[in-house]
Amino acid sequence: MRTHAELSAGAPLWLLAELTYRCPLQCPYCSNPVDYARHGEELSTEQWRGVLREARALGAAQLGFSGGEPLVRQDLEALVSEARELGFYTNLITSGVGLNEARIAALRDAGLDHIQISLQAADEEVSAAVAGSAKAHGRKLAMARAVKAAGYPMVLNVVLHRHNIDDVDRLIALCDELGADAVELATCQYYGWARLNRDGLLPSREQVARAEAVTQAWRERLAARGREMRLLFVVPDYYAERPKACMGGWGAIFMTVAPDGAVLPCHSARELPMTFPNVRDASLEAVWHRSEAFNRFRGDGWMKAPCRSCDERHQDYGGCRCQAYLLTGDPAAADPVCSKSPEHRLIEEACAEAAHRSPPLEHLTARNSANSRLIWRG
């Protein structure tokens, strides 16, 4: 007889291929693990080809090439080509640094479907302070224009935090001018480096409300012009009413393969106190259906109070396991974002503090290998 956990596992519809943790930028809210510098050797081109074939056979249809900065990998074009032939819809999730006209054309020839570029800010000065590179902003704008000129659909992604969220009007205007098909205004979520830097990043409730109102006004203006640029505004969990149904459920539709081959139910899960399987030792089919890690939080048998008797447990699955662990030390606890969580005050305290503080941007810990090594060696 099959267990409930196995029955609940459909196909992994999404594969996120984190090709590398290497990145020329140093954004202090990076979602990579803070100890990324200790994770071993990157998978080879052949190993990645195997990952793509296995994931496609399991039913994955959407594929994100991410990192780190995926353009650092010189075999990116070869992997895109393999993925496209297998039938994936291929998304490149990039900072834009490392892109040039020749590579844009080569990726097009390889069959790349879409390019997502991240912007750090509306202007060069804040962008340089966030990303640790003075040249990056100008480069990104030039590459965004080149991506549209080459005929790709383009999503622009901006991580919002207290130092750039008040510029959301200028940010949307910039994205409009660059010809974006969609804009993700993703207010920072507190995992990885962002958790480390939370107190310097978390905007106030008023900042979030203002930015959301500006975004709504833009939606109306764009619609009136007949301009199809979708604006997605992601409210940070800290100010959400209810916990999110993280990843559509643990091991439900999403799978990440990290640069060293670790297979994760989401890109933050590596921070949990558990061991994850690796593609060097096991097939993705075995990992997805039968590994302890992927079955650990499927279904509702693992839930504790108040989740296990909650009416909403099959809507939000108890919220995010990583957030529960990072804030309470227990990955099976209710996500403290939930007002029913006994630890909800942790969220309220952080939000209350965010209303009064104004820590300077320069005080954030930059995401780079030197800092990562310091963190992991304690």
Add this chain to the structure above:
Amino acid sequence: MNLARILSLRPGWRLQWEPAQQRHVLLYPEGMVQLNDSAGAILALVDGRRDQAAIVAELDARFPAAGGVADDVDDFLNDACRQGWLREVTP
């Protein structure tokens, strides 16, 4: 109802049959619409060449028991245009 209109998928979007899901899906940047049988059958005929009349005729021939699909096809295509999945092709 404009039976002469010719539609195509939004540039960069792709319709695909997924064996693992046993249905058509519409793939777009970082997203996927999972289509039911009738939506899949209609979209599979939207190719930037056939006009709406030809799509209706093809489906009527394929599904005679449905008793005429013109209204359903029109409703679906209008909705798909509103959602930004389709573009009108100017001849």
